[in-house]
Amino acid sequence: MVRSSITGLLGALLLASAIRAENITSDAHFYGESPPVYPSPEATGTGPWAIAYGKARTFVASLTAEEKVNLTAGITADSGCAGSIPAIPRVGFPGLCVTDAGNGVRGTDFVNAWSSGLHVGASWNKRLARQRAIHLGYEYRQKGVNVALGPVVGPIGRVAEGGRNWEGFSADPYQSGVLVYETVEGIQSTGVGACTKHFIANEQETNRNPETDDQGEYVESLSSNIDDRTMHELYLWPFQDAVLAGSASIMCSYQRINNSYGCQNSKVLNGLLKEELGFQGYVMTDWYAQHGGIASANAGLDMAMPHSDFWNSNLTDAIANGTMEASRLDDMATRIIATWYHLGQDTYFPDPGLGMPKDVDAEHQRVIATSPASKDTLLQSAIEGHVLVKNTDGALPLKSPRLVSVFGYDAKGPDALQFNTISFQSSYPAIQRNHTLWVGGGSGENSPAYVDAPIDALQRQAYEDGSSILWNFDSIDPQLDSTSDVCLVFINSYATESQDRPGLTDQYSDTLVTNVANKCKNTVVVLHNAGIRLVDAWVEHENVTAVIFAHLPGQDTGRAVVDLLYGRANPSGRLPYTVARQAEDYGSLLHPAQREGDYWLFPQSNFSEGVLIDYRAFDAQNITPRYEFGYGLSYTTFDYSDLQTRRSNVSTTAYPPNATIEQGGNPHLWDEILTVSARVSNTGVVDGDEVPQLYLGIPNGPVRQLRGFDKVRIVAGESTPVAFPLTRRDLSVWDVDAQQWHLQEGEYKVYLGSSSRDLPLSGTFSI
Numbered sequence: 001m002v003r004s005s006i007t008g009l010l011g012a013l014l015l016a017s018a019i020r021a022e023n024i025t026s027d028a029h030f031y032g033e034s035p036p037v038y039p040s041p042e043a044t045g046t047g048p049w050a051i052a053y054g055k056a057r058t059f060v061a062s063l064t065a066e067e068k069v070n071l072t073a074g075i076t077a078d079s080g081c082a083g084s085i086p087a088i089p090r091v092g093f094p095g096l097c098v099t100d101a102g103n104g105v106r107g108t109d110f111v112n113a114w115s116s117g118l119h120v121g122a123s124w125n126k127r128l129a130r131q132r133a134i135h136l137g138y139e140y141r142q143k144g145v146n147v148a149l150g151p152v153v154g155p156i157g158r159v160a161e162g163g164r165n166w167e168g169f170s171a172d173p174y175q176s177g178v179l180v181y182e183t184v185e186g187i188q189s190t191g192v193g194a195c196t197k198h199f200i201a202n203e204q205e206t207n208r209n210p211e212t213d214d215q216g217e218y219v220e221s222l223s224s225n226i227d228d229r230t231m232h233e234l235y236l237w238p239f240q241d242a243v244l245a246g247s248a249s250i251m252c253s254y255q256r257i258n259n260s261y262g263c264q265n266s267k268v269l270n271g272l273l274k275e276e277l278g279f280q281g282y283v284m285t286d287w288y289a290q291h292g293g294i295a296s297a298n299a300g301l302d303m304a305m306p307h308s309d310f311w312n313s314n315l316t317d318a319i320a321n322g323t324m325e326a327s328r329l330d331d332m333a334t335r336i337i338a339t340w341y342h343l344g345q346d347t348y349f350p351d352p353g354l355g356m357p358k359d360v361d362a363e364h365q366r367v368i369a370t371s372p373a374s375k376d377t378l379l380q381s382a383i384e385g386h387v388l389v390k391n392t393d394g395a396l397p398l399k400s401p402r403l404v405s406v407f408g409y410d411a412k413g414p415d416a417l418q419f420n421t422i423s424f425q426s427s428y429p430a431i432q433r434n435h436t437l438w439v440g441g442g443s444g445e446n447s448p449a450y451v452d453a454p455i456d457a458l459q460r461q462a463y464e465d466g467s468s469i470l471w472n473f474d475s476i477d478p479q480l481d482s483t484s485d486v487c488l489v490f491i492n493s494y495a496t497e498s499q500d501r502p503g504l505t506d507q508y509s510d511t512l513v514t515n516v517a518n519k520c521k522n523t524v525v526v527l528h529n530a531g532i533r534l535v536d537a538w539v540e541h542e543n544v545t546a547v548i549f550a551h552l553p554g555q556d557t558g559r560a561v562v563d564l565l566y567g568r569a570n571p572s573g574r575l576p577y578t579v580a581r582q583a584e585d586y587g588s589l590l591h592p593a594q595r596e597g598d599y600w601l602f603p604q605s606n607f608s609e610g611v612l613i614d615y616r617a618f619d620a621q622n623i624t625p626r627y628e629f630g631y632g633l634s635y636t637t638f639d640y641s642d643l644q645t646r647r648s649n650v651s652t653t654a655y656p657p658n659a660t661i662e663q664g665g666n667p668h669l670w671d672e673i674l675t676v677s678a679r680v681s682n683t684g685v686v687d688g689d690e691v692p693q694l695y696l697g698i699p700n701g702p703v704r705q706l707r708g709f710d711k712v713r714i715v716a717g718e719s720t721p722v723a724f725p726l727t728r729r730d731l732s733v734w735d736v737d738a739q740q741w742h743l744q745e746g747e748y749k750v751y752l753g754s755s756s757r758d759l760p761l762s763g764t765f766s767i
């Protein structure tokens, strides 16, 4: 790719000089308005990292400059790892293998296709998120993968049509933070590193990378322009939890932040991540996201992937001529080696890339990473991310139907299954017409050991209970046996990395559902959605009796949905985003930002809505959604009572007391100030899981923000206590002048209930 055409560069520079100073779009070659933060903080080896840093410093001291340099960039290796760091045989270092992604190991055999990030978000189950991560981590380990390229907390889901929102957990930073913490700890408990991504503000796919456009003009990546408070309270928040959990690596993002590229932005890498959050691991680029040489090293980048076009011997040259400190190279190497020791990868770990064949045809050793011990978690993860949003007169669970009619392209399995090599389609449909959707597309795709499609599980059901089943996957207006007890319609909504979604609905699927509903008085719709999907075209149709947002369950998709349809499992998922009545209700956050006007060559996205995305925006503008954030039905009902708040004896000074920065930042941010508790009862006749949700109205903040949730199993007729400890950070706002979390004096509102708008308990407390 041509770095920049003369016209493009000159044009951009002229424009940049015309709009200098007060405009955040100006900076001499588009990095500069992000405040400079130098030098790059050296890792301190604090807290649990102390022993690993002791060993790593000794190890790195024994390396030659060239060996240190070799640790900082990937090479082309004879394996299917997405990235490989070469071995240093002289000192017994075997090298590193890093590979995609957060929803399963991609591009190999004998691995499981796990539920996707959004599905984990929809399950709202911390313990299950951890179990899933442990089993996933185990598979990476068996395959000889040192670092898994996941989980995702950026994008968080600012843009409704964002192409990668399904890889992350939730449009809420608190929920994402809780789930990423569990996931990072779970993966790393197996000795595999997590690489939490994409740092930061990677909220759309459109213009994520620089490119030469069809006029031959060089176009920079989109710049996400974010004010400091929004950065802390929304986008940085879940990354802080990932760092607190000890994430071995953080992946810097493709796009720019305040016009400075994500992998050379000293404010975000040196300032926010390494200084403020005390990050002890290393920063790895997204693939080909390095756009600067020594500048990127000085800005805090530690490792370039899949290789570096800039570093190599230039790093030692730069040290010799004084443009880079030798201590920076040492810090890069030490951070990388410290994670290797910290995870115990020096004592026993399979050879890097052992189970990662270079391609489908390559001769390779059979390495079985799937384990029978994973089965329960795999299925439970698939079940719990389903969200029942409509259920008229108890249409579900099904009551021993004798004739079941099944419609829609999404009910069937794929025609062929082979382990996937990554494919980016230049244009893609709104739906995956070829088979059921168990995962989205791009590097977050996973490789299933099998795919249990809905039709497969329905046929097993028919075998077991002696019912009959009819189907038609291809017709948009299928014929119907009028004696059908139920019509199941399976549709989907696709998304893939590298492009944003063409919309939040599609005509084909809407027509299919309507056509079936016009003829079948008991029409149940199951929707596998890789992001927000609007349903107003048919959801109020009198014959649509039940609707399930089935998200992306992974390979046990059919078994999971059939367990739910037949009542062997009780739905317990809740939406981790807002479903509007109409697309326009998302306002400026519906579509990705596009190139325009003066900024044609350096596209801009001003995050001027601040923290008001998703439900916070709907609350602020008083827009009634179709299904609010946190919403979901069960086959039973729940009741809330007995709201209480109890203060701890922790001092409530305005700012956290000074302390040595640990991983995650000032440790006093985790001091528990207050606990909110209540009692939840199961008032129905079947056992079920409820997701009690705590929202706070913090002074000078959004109407409501999620600040606690749990998932509790309650036997029919019984009740259980729930409690939500609130930390200093949970109660604070980011104070831009003080550059601290500020615990304000004043009255705080408390809301507790089963969704962001069904909040039977409320109260206040004062600080």
Ligand SMILES: *[C@@H]1O[C@H](CO)[C@@H](O)[C@H](O)[C@H]1NC(C)=O
Pocket: 018, 019, 020, 022, 023
């Ligand atoms: C930004 O640049 C434009 C074009 O030069 C200028 O009119 C405007 O005053 C500048 N400042 C702001 C805050 O927009």
Ligand SMILES: *[C@@H]1O[C@H](CO)[C@@H](O)[C@H](O)[C@H]1NC(C)=O
Pocket: 024, 033, 034, 035, 225, 226, 227, 228, 229, 257, 258, 267, 268
């Ligand atoms: C981006 O610019 C805004 C406005 O000047 C500033 O508040 C914020 O700290 C900057 N953030 C970064 C990462 O440069």
Ligand SMILES: *[C@@H]1O[C@H](CO)[C@@H](O)[C@H](O)[C@H]1NC(C)=O
Pocket: 064, 066, 067, 070, 075, 086, 087, 088
């Ligand atoms: C650095 O890596 C290159 C490429 O793999 C290799 O040829 C070279 O021998 C390595 N240097 C050292 C000192 O290990």
Ligand SMILES: *[C@@H]1O[C@H](CO)[C@@H](O)[C@H](O)[C@H]1NC(C)=O
Pocket: 293, 308, 309, 310, 311, 312, 313, 314
């Ligand atoms: C050194 O940096 C220059 C300029 O960025 C680049 O063109 C060159 O390829 C680099 N050299 C190596 C060995 O990477």
Ligand SMILES: *[C@@H]1O[C@H](CO)[C@@H](O)[C@H](O)[C@H]1NC(C)=O
Pocket: 293, 294, 314, 315, 317, 318, 321, 322, 323
């Ligand atoms: C120092 O070396 C680096 C890497 O080769 C190069 O990019 C930079 O321009 C050099 N600076 C000076 C002042 O020679």
Ligand SMILES: *[C@@H]1O[C@H](CO)[C@@H](O)[C@H](O)[C@H]1NC(C)=O
Pocket: 433, 434
């Ligand atoms: C899936 O089906 C569409 C037609 O809907 C076709 O254009 C496309 O090539 C198919 N994709 C694959 C991967 O087979």
Ligand SMILES: *[C@@H]1O[C@H](CO)[C@@H](O)[C@H](O)[C@H]1NC(C)=O
Pocket: 517, 518, 519, 520, 521, 542, 543
């Ligand atoms: C509902 O289904 C019945 C067939 O059972 C059909 O007669 C009726 O017209 C349908 N209702 C609507 C609104 O299409």
Ligand SMILES: *[C@@H]1O[C@H](CO)[C@@H](O)[C@H](O)[C@H]1NC(C)=O
Pocket: 023, 024, 025, 604, 606
């Ligand atoms: C983004 O903000 C800048 C600076 O305030 C302003 O000049 C520019 O017009 C804004 N861009 C858009 C697309 O709103």
Ligand SMILES: *[C@@H]1O[C@H](CO)[C@@H](O)[C@H](O)[C@H]1NC(C)=O
Pocket: 649, 650
């Ligand atoms: C605060 O309470 C904890 C137990 O809840 C106790 O261990 C600690 O001593 C108390 N601290 C003060 C200063 O009272």
Ligand SMILES: *[C@@H]1O[C@H](CO)[C@@H](O)[C@H](O)[C@H]1NC(C)=O
Pocket: 658
């Ligand atoms: C905490 O640190 C800040 C900045 O270093 C300093 O201004 C302040 O006086 C310190 N406060 C206490 C109580 O030590």
